[in-house]
Amino acid sequence: MANHASMAAAFIKDEARVNWHDETLWYVRHKRDLAAVKIPEWEQLRELASEIKNHTLSHLDDYLVEFEKRATENGIIVHWAVDAQEHNDIIWNLIRSNNISRVVKSKSMLTEECHLNEYLSNRGIKVVDTDLGEYIVQLREESPSHIVLPAIHLRKEDVGKTFHEHLKTEQGNSDPQYLAEAARQSMRWKFIHSEMAITGVNFAIAETGGFVVCTNEGNADMGAHAAGIHVACMGIEKIIPRTEDLGVFLRLLARSATGQPITTYSSHFHKPRRGQEMHVIIVDNGRTRQLGNPDFRNSLKCIRCAACFNTCPVYRKSGGHSYHSPVAGPIGAILNPNLNRRQNADLPFASTLCGSCSNVCPVKIDIHEQLWKWRQDLTKEGYVTKSKKAGMKGMAWILSSPARYRMAGRVVRIVLRFFPSLVPIRDLNPWYKQREMPAAPNQSFREWYLKNKK
Amino acid sequence: MNAREIILGSVAINKPAPAICPETLISSNKNRSGLIDEFIQMNRVAGGSVIETDELELIKKDINQSVKNREYFVNTISAVGQKNKDINEFSDAFSLASVHKVYMRSKLGVAENGSVWLGESDLVNRLLPFICEHLVIVLDSNSIVSNMHDAYKRIKADEEGYGVFISGPSKTADIEQSLVIGAHGPRSLLIYLV
Numbered sequence: 001m002a003n004h005a006s007m008a009a010a011f012i013k014d015e016a017r018v019n020w021h022d023e024t025l026w027y028v029r030h031k032r033d034l035a036a037v038k039i040p041e042w043e044q045l046r047e048l049a050s051e052i053k054n055h056t057l058s059h060l061d062d063y064l065v066e067f068e069k070r071a072t073e074n075g076i077i078v079h080w081a082v083d084a085q086e087h088n089d090i091i092w093n094l095i096r097s098n099n100i101s102r103v104v105k106s107k108s109m110l111t112e113e114c115h116l117n118e119y120l121s122n123r124g125i126k127v128v129d130t131d132l133g134e135y136i137v138q139l140r141e142e143s144p145s146h147i148v149l150p151a152i153h154l155r156k157e158d159v160g161k162t163f164h165e166h167l168k169t170e171q172g173n174s175d176p177q178y179l180a181e182a183a184r185q186s187m188r189w190k191f192i193h194s195e196m197a198i199t200g201v202n203f204a205i206a207e208t209g210g211f212v213v214c215t216n217e218g219n220a221d222m223g224a225h226a227a228g229i230h231v232a233c234m235g236i237e238k239i240i241p242r243t244e245d246l247g248v249f250l251r252l253l254a255r256s257a258t259g260q261p262i263t264t265y266s267s268h269f270h271k272p273r274r275g276q277e278m279h280v281i282i283v284d285n286g287r288t289r290q291l292g293n294p295d296f297r298n299s300l301k302c303i304r305c306a307a308c309f310n311t312c313p314v315y316r317k318s319g320g321h322s323y324h325s326p327v328a329g330p331i332g333a334i335l336n337p338n339l340n341r342r343q344n345a346d347l348p349f350a351s352t353l354c355g356s357c358s359n360v361c362p363v364k365i366d367i368h369e370q371l372w373k374w375r376q377d378l379t380k381e382g383y384v385t386k387s388k389k390a391g392m393k394g395m396a397w398i399l400s401s402p403a404r405y406r407m408a409g410r411v412v413r414i415v416l417r418f419f420p421s422l423v424p425i426r427d428l429n430p431w432y433k434q435r436e437m438p439a440a441p442n443q444s445f446r447e448w449y450l451k452n453k454k
Numbered sequence: 455m456n457a458r459e460i461i462l463g464s465v466a467i468n469k470p471a472p473a474i475c476p477e478t479l480i481s482s483n484k485n486r487s488g489l490i491d492e493f494i495q496m497n498r499v500a501g502g503s504v505i506e507t508d509e510l511e512l513i514k515k516d517i518n519q520s521v522k523n524r525e526y527f528v529n530t531i532s533a534v535g536q537k538n539k540d541i542n543e544f545s546d547a548f549s550l551a552s553v554h555k556v557y558m559r560s561k562l563g564v565a566e567n568g569s570v571w572l573g574e575s576d577l578v579n580r581l582l583p584f585i586c587e588h589l590v591i592v593l594d595s596n597s598i599v600s601n602m603h604d605a606y607k608r609i610k611a612d613e614e615g616y617g618v619f620i621s622g623p624s625k626t627a628d629i630e631q632s633l634v635i636g637a638h639g640p641r642s643l644l645i646y647l648v
Contacts, residue, residue, distance in 0.1 A: 024631050039566075041480055048476055055475040061465040068458075074612070080457040132637060133628035149628065156630045176632035184638055191585075191638070192547040208612035218584045218624040218639030225581035226547040236461065243611045244478050247603040250619075251566075261496055261567035262602075264622050265584075265639075271615030273580055274543060284461045292468030 003346040008318030011153075012434075021153065022316040028149075029310040031259025032360065039251070048248050050364035053301035056239055057291065063206040063239045064282065070209025071280060074271045079281045084114035087283045091116065091198070091231060094279065095125060098229060100195040106213070106220035107131040108200030109147050109304060110233045110283060112326035113339075116198075127198070128190050130219040132183055139166045145320025147327055148257050148306040153319050187219075197223030201234035201280070202303070203249055207242050210270035211280065214253060214263040221267050230272065231279045236287050237300040249303060252362040256305040290338045295373045299334050301363040306331075308357035308367055314350050323347060330357035334370040337378065345383035348374035409444050416440035482600035489565040489598045490647070497568030500622030501635050502643035506595070510534050513557070513592060513646050520555055527555040530578045531592055545579050556586040563598040563645075564605045569621035570645065571605065574614035583620065589640040591620075595647045 012018045036042045056063055068078045081087035087110075095103065103120070105111065105127050117127050117138070129138045133150035137143060139162050144150030151159070160174030169182045199220045204211040211232055213220045224230045240249065254260040272278035291297050309315050309329035320328035325336045325344065333347035348371045357367040378384055379392070398404045415422060417440050424432055431437075443451075455463070484492070494504045505512065513534045520527040528538045534557065541550070558577065560570035570591050572583060583589050599605050611617060624639030635641060 028631070044480065048478055048480075051473070051476040052478075054470075054473040058470045058473045060469055061462045064462065064465065074615075080461055082457045082460050086457055130638070131628070132626045136628065149631070151628050152631075154630075156632070159629050176629040177634050179629055180626055180634040180637060184636065187638060188551070192551055205611070210612050216624070217626050217637035219637070221584045221618070222581070222638050225579075225584065236465065241475060244603070244606050246611070247480075247601070247606045248478050251602050258627075260500070260621075262500075262564075262569055262619065262621050264500065264620065264625060266569070266619040268611045268617045269615075270612045270617075273615060282461070284457075284464065288461065288464035288468050291465065291470075294470070297468075297470060 002324065004318065004322050004324070004350040005346065007322035007324065008314075008350070009433075011319040011322055012317060017155065018317055018319075020155070021319060025152065025310045025316045028258060029307070029360070032256055032307055032310065033259075035255035035259040035261065039255070045248055045252055046362055046364055049252055049303075049362055050301065052240060052245050052248060053363050056241060057237070057297065057300055060236060060239065060291070063241060064236060066206040067204055067209055067239055068282075070207065072209070074209045076209065076272065076278045076280055079279060081281055081283045081285070083285050084283075087111075087114045087233065087281055087285070088116055088119040090281055092120065092123060094229065094231065095120070095196065098195070100229070101125065102190070102194050103127045103196045103198065104130050104190055104194040104223040104227065105198040106200065106215060106223055107134055107150070108198065108233050109326055110200060110235055110285075111198065112144065113285065114233075114283070128187075128194075130187055130191070130217075130223055131215070132180060132217060132219075135183060135187070136162060139163075143321070143326065145328065146306060146309055147304055147329075148309075153321065191222045191226050194223060194227040196229045196231060197227035198231045198233065199224055201232050201238050202253070203240050203246060204234055204238045204280070205241075205243055205246070206239055208270060210268055211238075212246060212250075213267050213269065214250075214265065215267075216260075216264045218265050221265060224267075224269070225273070228275075229277045229279070230269075231281065232269070233281045233283065235283050235285070237302075253303055253305055256307040256360065256362040286339050290335075293338075295377075296334065296338065296370055298365050299331065299367075299370060301365055302331050302335070303363055304331075305362055307360040307362065311356045311360050313352060313354065313356070318350065323350065330367045330371065331365070334367060334374060337374050341378065341381065341383055345378045348372075348378065349384075406444070406446065413440045413442075413444075478603060480601070480603050482604065484565070484600050489600055490595055492565040493563050493568055493598050494647070495568070496566065497622065497643075497645060500568050501625055501633075502568065502622040502645060504645045504647055506647045508648070510592075510648065513590075516590070517557065525554040526552055527557070528553055528578075528582060528586070529557045530576070530582075531557055531559045534592065541578060541582070543579050545581075547581060547585065550579065550581055550585045553582065553586045555588045555590060556582050557590045557592070558583060559592045561594075561597055562605060562608055563593050564600075564602060564619070565598055566601040567619075567621055569619040571609055571617060571619055573609070573617045577616075580616050583618070584624075584639045586640055588642045588644070589620070589623070591643065591645045593645055593647055
């Protein structure tokens with residue numbers, strides 16, 4: 001089965017591309033740092049955001065009910081969906097009962113999680129993803145590789161080729177300005193003709209029954225204000241108690257994501273415009289199960305800024321698709337095993353546990369500690385390969401005895417010195433992939449110390 | 455049991471012990487002229503441009519120029535010229551698709567990020583500030599606040615059905631992280647600070 005390691009191995013074959021990917025994401029991380037240090041109260045904001053989310057999760061049922069009540073008073077129709085299937089069915093019923101054929105969608109990781117596009121496509125409805133990055137990957141029949149920068153795995157030449165095929169742009173022209181303009185022209189038509197606009201939700205406010213959607217392109221608004229029906233999809237964890245909390249979260253979100261002080265558009269929806277229908281779908285899909293697990297519930301605080309992606313040395317060098325999930329990166333690696341243990345058991349191992357993700361997280365999720373915890377749980381539950389299990393057991397056997405440890409060190413030094421031809425056999429020594437072995441010292445530190453301690 | 459009951463029941467069983475809700479009070483002590491400078495600078499960073507002016511004459515001239523150029527523009531500010539009668543909240547995407555320029559008044563600016571707040575009544579039509587090619591905002595320099603905390607003290611987000619913070623022209627960096635101005639919405643944002 002394809003797993004993170006094997007897909008990452010495929011991704012790193014193109015060294016120039018990997019280096020570009022790595023450096024570009026590190027640059028975005030750097031921009032985040034510059035934005036954060038400009039705010040003297042940055043750490044206070046992170047702490048506040050974390051506390052607000054902790055508080056919200058501890059009263060989540062009350063806040064969901066309050067949100068529903070206020071939203072309904074505002075004229076918004078609120079739906080509830082236990083899982084992805086129910087979520088998709090609700091949208092399909094709206095499409096069918098209103099006899100709709102033209103649907104546009106702005107970025108929503110929840111609809112990716114629910115595989116909405118595929119579901120609707122099987123029923124004859126082709127949803128148009130309107131975020132430029134998502135549009136590019138949709139034309140290529142790929143999935144987004146990053147939750148904020150969906151097409152970050154592609155070079156401009158790839159986009160030029162894709163647009164030449166689908167939008168009839170000039171062959172060989174890969175100027176970003178030219179390509180973005182082509183997408184703008186093609187998309188305007190789709191906005192104007194759209195009958196339903198689907199958006200995500202960044203924050204849903206319990207006390208006012210409204211929700212906030214953030215974009216730089218303005219695509220969520222173009223869709224929502226043009227179409228006769230607006231459907232906003234949210235996980236239960238998107239709730240915040242008060243509008244004043246937005247002050248905290250909007251200051252953190254864009255700075256953490258791209259280093260911008262705020263996104264170009266932060267749109268507050270409270271009532272449908274006259275003559276429009278506005279729906280909100282509140283989705284569980286495994287979130288209440290995660291909420292019930294003290295080790296992992298913290299992950300529900302996530303505001304999807306992707307700072308943990310950009311800082312992660314493994315993500316930057318393995319690419320988003322190697323995580324085989326709508327939400328990749330460190331946060332994906334702790335969210336996805338909850339959705340499907342068997343399929344995603346490899347993800348918590350796609351990390352060096354360096355902890356950089358936890359350091360940049362604007363809501364203080366202990367990401368690296370959860371990765372470590374998932375590894376233990378998944379191993380106990382038997383979801384890791386036999387070779388990994390045997391290897392770990394072997395290591396534990398050696399490292400738990402000083403005599404065995406010393407013996408093992410001696411064996412390795414002898415092998416490195418006298419049988420160097422064994423080293424490059426990658427099945428025996430996976431460490432040798434992409435790495436040189438160190439020169440073997442003549443003696444161990446202990447041997448040296450015993451000789452020289454006087 | 456329906457989905458609502460299942461979800462709420464499951465939350466009730468699984469939620470952690472009550473945690474307190476913190477106060478979000480964060481004070482700022484910047485002076486007024488510092489706020490204006492910061493607003494102008496942050497708006498530029500976001501791709502907008504700001505013109506400081508003492509009177510509305512400059513804006514009226516701008517509008518006259520639009521008339522001369524036979525541009526399709528929409529003015530929603532009576533103080534600077536005739537308001538359009540052909541555009542209202544029911545104007546649809548087809549009728550707004552060719553709007554070249556829009557003039558709007560904002561009641562609030564935020565220094566730390568160079569954004570302005572537009573409520574539904576400022577917009578006339580929700581689609582207008584997004585579908586136009588160029589957006590022009592008139593903002594009173596006395597209505598600039600320091601940060602988002604102060605902004606939410608001044609506005610009531612749910613007073614109207616819709617409201618938005620706008621910090622610059624529509625933009626994207628989705629192709630190789632190259633910044634392109636004019637993604638789906640306006641290609642420029644000009645703010646007259648009066």
